[in-house]
Amino acid sequence: MPIVEVTIVPVGTGTTSLSRYVADMQNLLEQAREPIHYQLTPMSTIIEGELTDLLEVVRRLHESPFVQGADRVCTTIKIDDRRDRPSSMEQKMKSVADRLQSST
Amino acid sequence: MPIVEVTIVPVGTGTTSLSRYVADMQNLLEQAREPIHYQLTPMSTIIEGELTDLLEVVRRLHESPFVQGADRVCTTIKIDDRRDRPSSMEQKMKSVADRLQSST
Amino acid sequence: MPIVEVTIVPVGTGTTSLSRYVADMQNLLEQAREPIHYQLTPMSTIIEGELTDLLEVVRRLHESPFVQGADRVCTTIKIDDRRDRPSSMEQKMKSVADRLQSST
Amino acid sequence: MPIVEVTIVPVGTGTTSLSRYVADMQNLLEQAREPIHYQLTPMSTIIEGELTDLLEVVRRLHESPFVQGADRVCTTIKIDDRRDRPSSMEQKMKSVADRLQSST
Numbered sequence: 001m002p003i004v005e006v007t008i009v010p011v012g013t014g015t016t017s018l019s020r021y022v023a024d025m026q027n028l029l030e031q032a033r034e035p036i037h038y039q040l041t042p043m044s045t046i047i048e049g050e051l052t053d054l055l056e057v058v059r060r061l062h063e064s065p066f067v068q069g070a071d072r073v074c075t076t077i078k079i080d081d082r083r084d085r086p087s088s089m090e091q092k093m094k095s096v097a098d099r100l101q102s103s104t
Numbered sequence: 105m106p107i108v109e110v111t112i113v114p115v116g117t118g119t120t121s122l123s124r125y126v127a128d129m130q131n132l133l134e135q136a137r138e139p140i141h142y143q144l145t146p147m148s149t150i151i152e153g154e155l156t157d158l159l160e161v162v163r164r165l166h167e168s169p170f171v172q173g174a175d176r177v178c179t180t181i182k183i184d185d186r187r188d189r190p191s192s193m194e195q196k197m198k199s200v201a202d203r204l205q206s207s208t
Numbered sequence: 209m210p211i212v213e214v215t216i217v218p219v220g221t222g223t224t225s226l227s228r229y230v231a232d233m234q235n236l237l238e239q240a241r242e243p244i245h246y247q248l249t250p251m252s253t254i255i256e257g258e259l260t261d262l263l264e265v266v267r268r269l270h271e272s273p274f275v276q277g278a279d280r281v282c283t284t285i286k287i288d289d290r291r292d293r294p295s296s297m298e299q300k301m302k303s304v305a306d307r308l309q310s311s312t
Numbered sequence: 313m314p315i316v317e318v319t320i321v322p323v324g325t326g327t328t329s330l331s332r333y334v335a336d337m338q339n340l341l342e343q344a345r346e347p348i349h350y351q352l353t354p355m356s357t358i359i360e361g362e363l364t365d366l367l368e369v370v371r372r373l374h375e376s377p378f379v380q381g382a383d384r385v386c387t388t389i390k391i392d393d394r395r396d397r398p399s400s401m402e403q404k405m406k407s408v409a410d411r412l413q414s415s416t
Contacts, residue, residue, distance in 0.1 A: 012328035023307035042297035089250035099231035116224035127411035146401035193354035203335035292383035
């Protein structure tokens with residue numbers, strides 16, 4: 001399953017605070033009907049699921065600051081899509097932890 | 105109209121050359137039935153059109169290295185979506201050129 | 209203090225696995241003499257510190273796959289730099305959690 | 313020589329227009345004492361040169377909206393660094409054009 005990292009920055013809102021928009025995105029993700037997993041980091045939101053679902057969810061996340069009144073939104077997305085073996089947020093973290101342990 | 109910048113990097117292909125994949129993307133864009141404009145830069149492909157069309161085109165571009173045999177693809181996307189006035193690749197370049205001219 | 213998110217993808221290595229490179233980056237960060245904090249996510253490494261330190265650390269992280277034999281490296285970096293009030297990875301997470309709590 | 317793509321978004325400025333900031337960046341690049349090449353695209357600025365020079369130039373570009381009064385700046389950077397053969401913005405464009413021509 002592909003993993004998507006998304007960061008959404010509204011432009012011209014007059015405030016440097018973005019937590020309101022990030023909280024909105026978390027609410028949207030919690031209510032998503034698509035079978036996705038998600039995780040908030042200090043810089044992005046990471047979502048895991050089927051690619052078509054992920055792109056639809058990203059589209060809704062990108063729309064959310066406009067609903068709050070923003071007139072311009074800059075969104076950055078990274079897709080990591082591995083198809084030779086199962087992949088997940090959890091598996092990726094575990095692979096690195098295993099490497100670190102075996103090297104000590 | 106939103107503008108999307110996309111960079112697609114296949115991982116584990118055994119070759120450092122990416123031009124084959126970029127050429128494929130250009131062919132896909134040329135044949136796209138969606139009403140989009142696009143432009144190649146040395147680092148990305150920029151596409152302009154309706155958001156739903158752009159995300160569908162990005163999905164196909166992201167699939168193209170898999171068709172060529174890649175097993176993992178890392179795709180980076182930036183969306184610039186301005187809704188308080190018409191925006192386009194051409195308009196954005198002109199705005200900067202106007203600023204530069206008026207400041208000399 | 210600015211916060212930097214960095215993702216490093218070696219190209220043409222012949223393997224779809226990246227965990228070896230990520231583990232290397234974690235070792236580099238652990239040994240960094242600069243006063244930085246860092247955190248691994250499933251998609252990136254996030255680093256917090258002074259901007260000059262962060263860029264120097266990013267430079268070393270970007271070099272690390274070359275040391276392991278890679279011939280091409282694609283690195284993506286996001287800088288979030290807020291100067292009107294103290295900012296940190298921890299503070300950003302707390303701001304969103306506070307918003308989510310107050311809206312329920 | 314590595315090639316760097318940089319996009320700088322000031323947050324909370326109260327205006328959706330970014331051309332003023334992009335024009336500033338162009339002026340900074342024109343006056344740079346480092347031996348770099350640069351090119352503006354509708355979504356980014358692309359710079360080519362030695363990695364240490366590029367990171368120093370990126371640092372100055374990232375500072376420029378703060379000089380204009382911004383209190384928060386989100387900067388996105390992509391580094392494409394190929395070391396098995398000479399690379400440049402021009403060469404990358406030519407490689408793709410050659411591929412497209414040979415496939416017709």
